[in-house]
Amino acid sequence: MHKYYLNHLQELEAEAIFVIREVVAQFDKPGILFSGGKDSIVVTHLAKKAFWPAKIPMPLIHIDTGHNFPETMAFRDNLVKELGVQLIVGSVEESLRKGRVKEETGINASRNALQITTLLDAIEEHKIDAAIGGARRDEEKARAKERFFSHRDDFGQWDPKNQRPELWNIFNGRKQMGEHFRVFPISNWTEMDVWNYIKEQNIAIPSLYFAHQRQVIYRDNTWLPLSEFVTLRQGESVEEKQIRFRTLGDITITGGIESDADTLEKIVAEVAAVRSTERGNRGDDKRSETSMEDRKKLGYF
């Protein structure tokens, strides 16, 4: 006897594929925001499945802060080659050179907020009308309020108090000239779902997610990777630790955790046992209680 139901990962996959296909059907120039992190890798994998045997009919868009993990860049270039898709790079360095943004100064300066301008410039330059992202509702409280199809006005801004209600699986992508949408196909996935899916589908991810030896500095309760962009502060020292990263972002603000999880099986087990959220090691979220919402309103991912 057949049982006509899907398990939870199959159902989440079917939902995400449906959403990605809706984007391609409803918009003229969609693109996938690709950070090199696991969530955007999963979204790209889902897009590959959604249009097979055709290629993914839209470009990948990478917002490059200039402060990258070299491993992420190599991974990105390989993937783009393998998929045969176009890559659009929005460069924060270039935004700085053109004077569109100014480097932050002070003790916790980062290029995190600068990405907003670069992203919006890239969207405008390439006339992108729907940018697909890997954000999930379980990640952060402002993201918990996101729609699958999230409207942005012609300044690229999000108005969380005035969002379109989203019913059943009917998505309203209607917009005026100059406006665009952000679309989040894996809204309903949790960190656990993402890892289980990566394991089940055997999806390639950057080596940074696996436990490895690395030179790190202990700062703000997390292990910050040593790189050319980090200067030691008083009392800090470089140590060699076995760590892995739970999220990947700009190298200057992404902290690692001590871990010996060097296989997907061990990572899944570790995620199941761990008692803090994955963004707990992200400096960008710690600036205030609503720092994610504040950045999102301006046009952040």
Add this chain to the structure above:
Amino acid sequence: MQLLRFTTAGSVDDGKSTLIGRLLYDSKSIFEDQLAAVQLSSERKGLGHVDLSLLTDGLRAEREQGITIDVAYRYFATPKRKFIIADTPGHIQYTRNMVTGASTANLALILVDARNGIVEQTCRHSFIASLLQIPHLIVCINKMDLVDYAEDRFNQIVEEYTEFASKLDVTDIRYIPISALNGDNVVNRSENMDWYQGATLLNTLETIHIASDYNHIDGRFPVQTIIRPHSDEYHDYRGYAGRVAGGIFRPGDKVTVLPSGLSSKIKSIDTFGGAVEEAFPPMSVSITLEDDIDISRGDMIVKQNNQPHVSQEVDMMVCWLNNRPMQQGAKYYLRHTSREVRSVIKEVVYKIDINTLHRMEGDKEIKMNDIARVRLRTTQPLMLDAYRKNRSTGSLILVDESTNETVAAGMVVDSFNN
């Protein structure tokens, strides 16, 4: 592991946050840094207890005003199932949010305060759950600790609710006596209510049969987009991509494409992982046909011997979602499955008082949060099923032509005479 989506609704006082907090906490879905942040915020606000609503009241305005503005989605899992809670606020834009949360739910949790019994809000929740055809209802009679865990009180409320529910269109209703605060019958069995022999809330959520919530009878496949690889290997490939909205499709099935009425046979059902022998809801697949016929987005592939109602007249219940009232005679974009047409409101038949369920035939002004029966006409035919029969092919939204906002949710009423 299956996925169960459920909705909760209510105000601060009925213990909803406490109940959700307990489900999340006891299933270890609240992380230490989240709990620490909420503890800190609660202290800063001078609250004597940890306010779990702060976990998802994430927007600045919500935190400032201490209210939930929007549907909040929360996630938790047990070894048996994964759960998505659509948690809707009890006061502001109540109906609109509840309808949104209910539209994708398999199950609704209705909370009743054992001291107060059935109140207006209980009726509203229940009516919306029934209108949106949520297949399962669990009535949690909460705060049993405050009525001395009395079986009499529980039975009284069950009787009262059963009588009210006879007016509703819900078949699966269960009653559980709980105390969310003390945990009785939430995750663990209560030691204070020996007289209750039924399952705990979590156990019910984990085991309730949801596999038949989809329609597996009437084959419906709305076409989302066409896949044409233009590659050497797949030179003539033409796949109709979509998500099965009803029935079970197999290669060899005789199908009709609507609205054109052209017929063919299914050649293959493809996925990235390979061709499949069966496709059923809610699978996302690509269908190829034996014949080369003209099909585009918005068309529907159906079984030849079982077809939906093709019509330009729609008789439906609507819930109005927008600040701007419905304009009779005005035109709206209408979205139904993957199809978009223009439509005009022909008639408001009646409005419903959602507290008493009475029909108000004289009142024709439809404002935000109103529920009404409406007839409209479309420029192009739609392929409709009654919402009762199929929540996918029986649901639609209306979009304002000037603001592009989603202004109404519609559920097709079974009034076809075919």
